[in-house]
Amino acid sequence: MTAVPAPTTPDLSAPPEVGLDGGTTLLAWLRRMRDEQPVWRDPAGRVHVFRHEDIQRITADPALYSSDTVSRLSGGERQPPGGTLLLLDPPRHGKLRRLVSKVFTAKMISELAPRITDVATELLDGLDGSDRFDLVDAFANPLPVIVISSLLGVPPSDRPLFQVWADSLLTVDWETPEGAEVLGRTVQELDAYLRQHVAERRAREHDDLMSLLVRAEVDGEGLNDDDVVSFAALLLLAGHVTTAVLLGNMLLTLDLEEGLQDRLRADRGAIAPFTEEVLRCRPPFLKIERVPTSSVEIAGAKVPENTMMFLWLLSANRDERVFSEPDRFLPDRPNAKQVAFGHGIHYCLGAPLARMEGQIALNLMLDRYADIRVDHDSPLSYFDNRVNVFGLRQLPLRVRRA
Numbered sequence: 001m002t003a004v005p006a007p008t009t010p011d012l013s014a015p016p017e018v019g020l021d022g023g024t025t026l027l028a029w030l031r032r033m034r035d036e037q038p039v040w041r042d043p044a045g046r047v048h049v050f051r052h053e054d055i056q057r058i059t060a061d062p063a064l065y066s067s068d069t070v071s072r073l074s075g076g077e078r079q080p081p082g083g084t085l086l087l088l089d090p091p092r093h094g095k096l097r098r099l100v101s102k103v104f105t106a107k108m109i110s111e112l113a114p115r116i117t118d119v120a121t122e123l124l125d126g127l128d129g130s131d132r133f134d135l136v137d138a139f140a141n142p143l144p145v146i147v148i149s150s151l152l153g154v155p156p157s158d159r160p161l162f163q164v165w166a167d168s169l170l171t172v173d174w175e176t177p178e179g180a181e182v183l184g185r186t187v188q189e190l191d192a193y194l195r196q197h198v199a200e201r202r203a204r205e206h207d208d209l210m211s212l213l214v215r216a217e218v219d220g221e222g223l224n225d226d227d228v229v230s231f232a233a234l235l236l237l238a239g240h241v242t243t244a245v246l247l248g249n250m251l252l253t254l255d256l257e258e259g260l261q262d263r264l265r266a267d268r269g270a271i272a273p274f275t276e277e278v279l280r281c282r283p284p285f286l287k288i289e290r291v292p293t294s295s296v297e298i299a300g301a302k303v304p305e306n307t308m309m310f311l312w313l314l315s316a317n318r319d320e321r322v323f324s325e326p327d328r329f330l331p332d333r334p335n336a337k338q339v340a341f342g343h344g345i346h347y348c349l350g351a352p353l354a355r356m357e358g359q360i361a362l363n364l365m366l367d368r369y370a371d372i373r374v375d376h377d378s379p380l381s382y383f384d385n386r387v388n389v390f391g392l393r394q395l396p397l398r399v400r401r402a
């Protein structure tokens with residue numbers, strides 16, 4: 001258990017970094033913004049939205065609030081890749097979503113449970129003999145990468161490549177020239193790699209998601225190679241770090257909330273509601289993006305057409321207008337309104353998979369270790385706000401074998 005530091009008084013001019021104190025000051029800033037400036041224009045002219053009610057309304061209206069930031073902000077000069085579901089608007093979004101939903105089914109995901117259990121067990125076996133390890137490096141990062149790559153059907157020997165690409169895409173600072181170069185190179189390498197696998201599946205069917213995508217059709221229309229490649233890349237990006245961060249946030253919460261670890265060990269049925277409350281309190285994505293397709297008014301503020309808007313999921317999940325005592329961790333609270341996976345037509349396609357991975361991983365850790373503590377010998381390292389992730393880069397643990 002560690003004391004949560006008192007927040008410093010937030011200056012309203014910019015969102016405070018999570019790394020200052022693990023988010024305490026950022027949360028205080030978000031609370032003030034919800035009360036005083038629920039719609040705020042930052043110095044760069046981008047608009048931030050903080051209240052749950054507004055975020056829910058905006059995400060429920062894709063005609064007025066576009067997800068296609070790429071073409072809207074480039075004045076139509078650039079287009080998002082055809083399979084990047086996240087950036088598509090109706091009607092193209094609905095078509096692609098129906099198509100991938102045909103293969104990304106609840107049945108297919110639940111059939112992955114034994115595979116996830118095997119992978120997680122193998123990773124934990126590799127740690128036997130050590131009573132200290134870094135959760136993120138040793139477990140939380142490799143687990144989702146292995147799961148996504150085996151889902152796609154990538155050879156096991158290539159998984160280290162996936163790990164390197166996914167890490168590089170997430171951590172590189174694309175606002176610097178060196179970062180932009182690394183990013184460009186990574187995107188090219190990943191694209192070439194996936195394209196080769198798609199071509200192989202056009203030639204000969206394999207038993208994997210990529211083969212299903214290559215052959216899937218809605219109303220007689222299928223996906224071309226660009227679509228399959230960009231969708232596969234999206235799965236890798238959307239499903240890797242988010243799930244790893246969720247696992248880190250689950251273990252951090254166990255350390256912060258006294259008695260919770262014993263309670264979960266004794267009552268495994270409580271792991272599912274625990275996971276939902278972790279998602280509410282610590283959503284892996286800080287915010288999502290939308291662009292209004294015409295001039296709009298939100299909470300009394302006018303926002304012009306084609307303005308970049310950030311919808312703060314962390315703020316919506318801590319909104320006292322929806323959740324009573326929002327800063328208390330109450331695993332038994334009703335959580336149907338938490339928005340860690342978004343809302344509306346873009347609701348996360350991988351939510352059941354992420355929940356299942358988190359719950360399987362935690363169950364296995366509670367089986368294996370009689371005690372799990374965060375090692376506070378050195379300060380915890382959080383992602384920068386720029387990365388848009390609310391969670392830990394590293395999480396050193398001390399464990400005692402059961």
Ligand code: HEM
Nearest residue numbers: 085086238239242243246284288341342346348349350354
């Ligand atoms: C805890 C883990 C995860 C979190 C917090 C998360 C969060 C989100 C959020 C907030 C959105 C909506 C974005 C928006 O409306 O702009 C989204 C969409 C999406 N997520 Fe996840 N995600 C997670 C795991 C996964 C996994 C494991 C996969 C797949 C392997 C995945 C695939 C997707 C896809 C394909 C979309 C786009 C859906 C659409 O546009 O229709 N996610 N995710």
